[in-house]
Amino acid sequence: MTTKRLIFTLLYDSGSFMLSRNFRLQRVGNLKWLEENYGFGKVGSAIDELIVLDVSRQPRNIERFCEDLKLLTLDCFAPIAAGGGVRSVDHARLLLRSGADKVVVNTAIYDQPELVENLGKEFGAQCLVASIDCEHNNGMFVATKKNSFELTNHTLADSIKICARLPIGEIYLNSIARDGTGNGLHLEILDHLPANLTTPLILMGGVGNSKHIVEGLRDSRVDAVATANLLNFMGDGLSRARRNAINEGIDLANFD
């Protein structure tokens, strides 16, 4: 078994970090608040990776996002994936020159597959994370796009097939029904994945405490668990969650 990962997701909107519940957003704090309550700028953080998404519902200000990304990542020596509204190679390059190591794509998978192809040629598949946001309807998981405002015609299994044809390094899977609820991960969604998935899988949506993290990481189909729960892990919450998972026998890198 390979070592698993604990990932924290930050949802960004015009200088603020947001709490999402079923994709409805609530403002929580700015960079200063984040530094005071999480301190990602400190060497030796409790997470394996950070994912930072510009989830603004307004037209996005990419330059501002990148400036804030630079500030956020200044002394953060953990891998960072960034995305939200990536519509061109230049946009992705800007993120990669502002502290991001990987680029997250979502809508482009369905609407601009040729862009994903080009991103792969330019930066390599290991640089591209496919975010798949699923709605749960009558036992089916259907992929959505555009901040989940639009349904695609694709089931989860179909969208995984689309990703398999594209240069995608990781699948970042979220269940909208569980998003931000803190009720635990939607483990049922894993049964809708193809059995022979060879792309690393990050599961998110519903993590409210360290028990949920353990439940997700314990599943052999899951390579990483992510949470965007900005309020439940303040202070040393992420460190404690990590230690707890290690004590429960989960294979995570030990940063102590």
Place this chain on the structure above:
Amino acid sequence: MADRAVVIVDYGMGNLWSVASAVKHLGFEPIVSSDLESISTADTLILPGVGSFNRAMQTIRSSEIDKAIGEALHANEAKLLGICLGMQLLGRSSMEDGFSDGLGLVDNEVKKITSVSDQQVKIPNIGFREVQADEEMKIFGGLETRSQFYFVHSFCMQILDDRSKYAIAHHGQTFVAAIESGRVFGTQFHPEKSQKNGLKVLQNFLNL
């Protein structure tokens, strides 16, 4: 050029920002540059990189960065650290996007990660993996023989029995996690993304 200056070679690929912040954090002066003069006269060079080997070599050749690096190494006795793709580029060749020649500073070849057992492995190899380093390797000084570092890669450098010193890691197969050959160093993992252990490796290199 100032003593503590570190030239980070910019050939348009990779996360230069993080490497530069790590160098700065360690008290050195990062200079992100594609200028041939700055590269060829540098004492300390870092070759970062994310992306396709083929594409990277095309850019490096057409901009003559390969020659500038060679000049720094030979005329100036500079030290060089290749990170991730930057380490692979030090090798003889790669099979990524078809065959392409590398810088040839070490003799090793780069191939896609394959599983030597029946057990399927996920590719890319992403996350913290244990690295077992030759005790004589300078960049691992002060670290335990088995320490964890952050990897993200689909291709890997094959081990050759030659004069280089190696650190190895496993994912489906055994591959080169770090290499040391004279003044030329490489890490497949990202020291700038591997928290304390990574910063230690970077510090060891910068202090050589």
